[in-house]
Amino acid sequence: xxxxxxxxxxxxxxxxxxxxxxxxxxxxxxxxxxxxxxxxxxxxxxxxxxxxxxxxxxxxxxxxxxxxxxxxxxxxxxxxxxxxxxxxxxxxxxxxxxxxxxxxxxxxxxxxxxxxxxxxxxxxxxxxxxxxxxxxxxxxxxxxxxxxxxxxxxxxxxxxxxxxxxxxxxxxxxxxxxxxxxxxxxxxxxxxxxxxxxxxxxxxxxxxxxxxxxxxxxxxxxxxxxxxxxxxxxxxxxxxxxxxxxxxxxxxxx
Ligand SMILES: Nc1ncnc2c1ncn2[C@@H]1O[C@H](COP(=O)(O)OP(=O)(O)OP(=O)(O)O)[C@@H](O)[C@H]1O
Numbered sequence: 732x733x734x735x736x737x738x739x740x741x742x743x744x745x746x747x748x749x750x751x752x753x754x755x756x757x758x759x760x761x762x763x764x765x766x767x768x769x770x771x772x773x774x775x776x777x778x779x780x781x782x783x784x785x786x787x788x789x790x791x792x793x794x795x796x797x798x799x800x801x802x803x804x805x806x807x808x809x810x811x812x813x814x815x816x817x818x819x820x821x822x823x824x825x826x827x828x829x830x831x832x833x834x835x836x837x838x839x840x841x842x843x844x845x846x847x848x849x850x851x852x853x854x855x856x857x858x859x860x861x862x863x864x865x866x867x868x869x870x871x872x873x874x875x876x877x878x879x880x881x882x883x884x885x886x887x888x889x890x891x892x893x894x895x896x897x898x899x900x901x902x903x904x905x906x907x908x909x910x911x912x913x914x915x916x917x918x919x920x921x922x923x924x925x926x927x928x929x930x931x932x933x934x935x936x937x938x939x940x941x942x943x944x945x946x947x948x949x950x951x952x953x954x955x956x957x958x959x960x961x962x963x964x965x966x967x968x969x970x971x972x973x974x975x976x977x978x979x980x981x982x983x984x985x
Contacts, residue, residue: 751818753912753944754780754803759812761798761967772798773809774967780912785938785945787955789985790964796948797916799964803946804914805833817911834863838910840934842921844901846889852896853885856904867907875906878936895926902933906943913937915947919954931957952978952985 761773772795780786780803788796801807803814805821814821817836821829846855856876860867876882879899889897898918905913915934919927931954937943938959949955956978963971963984971984 752779752815753782753817754778754946755813755815756803757813759799759802759814760810761795761802761807762810771967773802773812776812776964776967776969778962778969778972780944780946782911782944783938783942784960785934785958786947786960786962787958788946788948788962788964789950789952789955789981790970791985794964795967796964798967800914800916800946800948804837804839804912805829835908836911838905838908838913840902840905840913840915840918842917844889844897846897846900848889851886851888852881852892852900852903855889855900856885856907859904860908863908865908871909872907875903875941878940879903879933893926894922895929898922898926898930899933902930902937906937906941910943912944912946915945917949917951918947919949919951924953927951927954952981955981 756779757777759773759776760771763770763772776799788799790796798807802809803816805816809822812822816832819832821832824832847858850858856872857867876885879902881896881899881903884892884896889900892900913934918930918934922930934945934947935957938945947954947958955961956976960972960974961976961981962969963973963981973980973984976984
C-alpha cells in the first residue's frame with residue numbers, strides 16, 4: 732500500500748461537485764403500511780455526513796439501518812423529510828434525475844461482488860464507465876488498482892482470484908468513477924474474518940489515502956470500530972452518534 736502523503740499529493744481525490752457536508756438529512760420519516768400494521772422504520776432522523784469520513788451505521792435487526800442507507804443513497808423514498816446529496820434535494824426528485832445523480836455521485840458496494848465471470852479484473856473495473864460511455868482516467872485507474880494491490884492481477888478472470896481479491900476488484904470498480912460517497916451494505920457479511928479485515932483495510936485506505944467518503948451498514952462490531960464515526964439506530968432513531976468508538980464501547984451501546 733502507498734503512504735498517505737504520496738497518494739494525497741499525487742492526485743487529490745475524489746473530484747467533488749459540492750463544498751460542505753456530502754449529505755444533509757433532516758427529519759427523515761419512513762412509514763411502511765398503515766393502521767395497525769404501520770411501521771415507522773425511520774422516526775425523525777437528522778444527520779450530516781462530512782467528506783472523507785468513514786461512518787458505520789449499527790443497530791439491532793429491524794432498527795432501520797437498511798432503510799436509512801437506501802434513503803440516503805437515493806435508492807428508496809422517504810415518507811417525509813429532506814435529504815441533500817451533494818447539495819441537491821433527493822426528496823421529490825424525478826426518477827430519471829435521481830438515477831443520473833446516483834450514477835454520478837454514489838458508489839455501491841454490496842455483499843455480492845457481481846463481477847462478470849468472462850471479463851478480466853481490469854475490464855470488470857472499467858465496465859460501468861464504459862457502459863456509461865465515460866472515459867476512464869488511466870492514471871486514476873493505475874493509482875487505485877495499485878493501492879488495492881491488484882496491479883499483478885488485472886488480466887485474471889474472477890474465478891482466478893481469491894474472495895478478497897474479487898472484493899477488491901468490486902471496490903476498484905466503485906472507486907474508478909470517483910463517486911462523492913461510497914455506500915456499503917454489510918460489506919464483510921459473507922466473508923471470513925481475514926477477508927473481512929482485508930475489506931476494511933481497503934475501505935479505510937479509500938478514506939485515508941484517496942479522501943473518499945464511506946457510509947457502511949454493518950452488524951460486525953469489529954469492522955464498525957474501524958470507522959471514524961458510528962451511528963447507532965434504535966427503533967428508527969439515532970440513539971448514539973459516537974466518534975472513534977472501540978468494539979467494547981459499541982457492544983455496550985447496542
Ligand atoms: N418493504 C417493507 N415493507 C414493510 N415493512 C418494512 C419493509 N422494509 C422494512 N420494513 C420494516 O421496517 C423496519 C426497519 O427495517 P430495516 O430493514 O431498515 O432494518 P435493519 O436495521 O436494516 O434490519 P436488519 O439488520 O435485519 O437488516 C423493520 O421493522 C422492517 O420490518
